[in-house]
Amino acid sequence: xxxxxxxxxxxxxxxxxxxxxxxxxxxxxxxxxxxxxxxxxxxxxxxxxxxxxxxxxxxxxxxxxxxxxxxxxxxxxxxxxxxxxxxxxxxxxxxxxxxxxxxxxxxxxxxxxxxxxxxxxxxxxxxxxxxxxxxxxxxxxxxxxxxxxxxxxxxxxxxxxxxxxxxxxxxxxxxxxxxxxxxxxxxxxxxxxxxxxxxxxxxxxxxxxxxxx
Ligand code: TZP
Ligand code: MG
Numbered sequence: 001x002x003x004x005x006x007x008x009x010x011x012x013x014x015x016x017x018x019x020x021x022x023x024x025x026x027x028x029x030x031x032x033x034x035x036x037x038x039x040x041x042x043x044x045x046x047x048x049x050x051x052x053x054x055x056x057x058x059x060x061x062x063x064x065x066x067x068x069x070x071x072x073x074x075x076x077x078x079x080x081x082x083x084x085x086x087x088x089x090x091x092x093x094x095x096x097x098x099x100x101x102x103x104x105x106x107x108x109x110x111x112x113x114x115x116x117x118x119x120x121x122x123x124x125x126x127x128x129x130x131x132x133x134x135x136x137x138x139x140x141x142x143x144x145x146x147x148x149x150x151x152x153x154x155x156x157x158x159x160x161x162x163x164x165x166x167x168x169x170x171x172x173x174x175x176x177x178x179x180x181x182x183x184x185x186x187x188x189x190x191x192x193x194x195x196x197x198x199x200x201x202x203x204x205x206x207x208x209x210x211x212x213x
Contacts, residue, residue, distance in 0.1 A: 004066060004105055005035040006126055006161045006183035007211070008204050011070070012056070013137070013191035014041045023055060025196045030063040032200025038085050038185065040070035053079040066105060073099050083107065085128065087141070093120040107163075111143035116154045128185060129154060131166025132176060137187045138166070148179050155180030170202050177210040 010029040016022045041049045057079045060067040066082035069075050076084045083105025108124040110116045165185040193199030
């Protein structure tokens, strides 16, 4: 299996219900150079999520980019996605691993230093520092932002890939990468950009220039 590149993850914006707009932005993100896509749907029914997942997978295959499904192991299995991203209160990590197998990418959200030290985080393929900054995009179950100091503390104890999420834009990306993150995960910095393609290219360039990629 090729090594996963955590440079820039586009987390899809479930506030966009129009499929043409939704997939036009996803395709712009893929063209602009995202290295991972996470399909995140928090409000729709299973059939709608599944249909979006089928199409998202088709697009990701064209661009040879892994597709990860937020929370839903069943949807990931149904569309042969490359993995899942789960939170602390989703399917237990060991069960997700058993269901998906050893070759799937499993990411885990971490909101405290304590969570980063636990076995689940150590067994995950990557962790998401969630949130690094405050954001208006996720309004429920959002922990206190860890900030740069939280990121630095977690980096000291965590040796696997780490991406940050929450309130990230082109003005704070370099600081996140220079303080130890392997990559960033964004929703609105791409989905709400006037030009998602340009925004993606800019974010990618900042991560690549700042990091050791
Ligand atoms: N998890 C933690 S913050 C967040 C998620 C899904 C939303 C990030 O959205 P944005 O627009 O990049 O701040
Ligand atoms: Mg979750």
